[in-house]
Structure formats: C-alpha cells, structure tokens
Amino acid sequence: MSQDAPLKIKVITVSTRPGRIGPVVTDWIAALAAERAAFEVEVVDLAELDLPLFNEPKHPSMRDYQHDHTKRWAAIVGEADGFVFVTPEYDFFPPASIVNAVQYLLHEWAKKPAAVVSYGGVSGGLRSMQVLRGLLGNLNMVALSKSIPIPFVHGMIKEGVLEANQTMGDGAKLMLDELESWGRGLRAMRG
C-alpha cells in the first residue's frame, strides 16, 4: 500500500451502558480527526460490537478464531493504522468492556499508535487512562503520551453535544498530530 494513503483510524467508544455519554465524547474527537485529510476515520462502538466475555478457546497469538464476533473484531482492528480510545473511569479503572475487547486479539494491535481520551469527574478519568495505557503497551501498541483527560465532563454537554474549551481543542490538535506522525512511522515499519 502507498505510504501516502490516509491512515485508517478507529475511534473506539468504550462505555456500553444504557444512558452513557461515551458517544457524545466520541463524536467530538472523531469529528476533529475526520477534518484531517491524513485520516480515514471510523467510529467503533463496543456496545454495538457486543462482544461476549472472552470465549475463544485458543490463545489470540494463534489467530485461529472460532467465533464470528472475534473474526469481525479482528478485521476491524487488523486493518487499522491507529486508535483513539474514548473511555470513562469506573472505580478508578477502565471499564471491563475495553479490557475484554483488547484481550480478544494480539497481533492485530501490534506496532500501532493508540491515543486515549478519558472523561469523568474531578480526575477527568486520568487513573482509568493510565491503567489502560499500560495494557495497550503490553500488547505492543505505542500508547501516546499526548492524551486528553476531560474533567467534569457532564457540565460540558449541552443538548447532546460536547462543548469543548480552548485547552481541550489545543490538546486534541497535539494528540492528533502525534497520532499522525506515529501512524505514518509505524505503518512504514510494519511494511
């Protein structure tokens, strides 16, 4: 594939509960990412993907998947050149949904950059973000340091739209710059 082709970026909505605000936060960062000619953006909603708790008999390193849900998920992640994970913080931790979804696969994640947008109360989901970044690194992703925590997120949502402040907009630009730079470098490295 040409190294000039747009990078396939998957923006992943992590929360799955009824009444969640995850998709509102995803809409914000996905729209900013989609403005870039360098990216071809697809939103992936873990609620829609509806993966059961990990139920593959073989280790993901073998890529011998038995279930259609795993094959679908492996195709989405496998074609990606980079990720933006949009995660809340539950009990100072990432939701079980994303730990489960990540652990379904192995090679499909490797040598790809991953940015995290977290949200919550006073912490902005920072504790969740840090735990998640550790897991992503263990799967050989490059977990970018330029990530965005959004504190008091509920107060920023007006009529179903996230009204970001200047700091968040500036942070998003830096994060997406990094995603583009690492995305290109790592795609060349993967060959």
Ligand SMILES: Cc1cc2nc3c(=O)[nH]c(=O)nc-3n(C[C@H](O)[C@H](O)[C@H](O)COP(=O)(O)O)c2cc1C
């Ligand atoms: C089970 C649970 C645990 C939570 N724990 C935290 C937390 O540790 N830190 C925090 O800032 N907010 C916490 N919250 C509040 C969430 O930030 C808030 O509910 C947010 O809307 C969750 O994202 P979602 O709507 O996309 O599910 C928690 C919410 C739930 C449902």
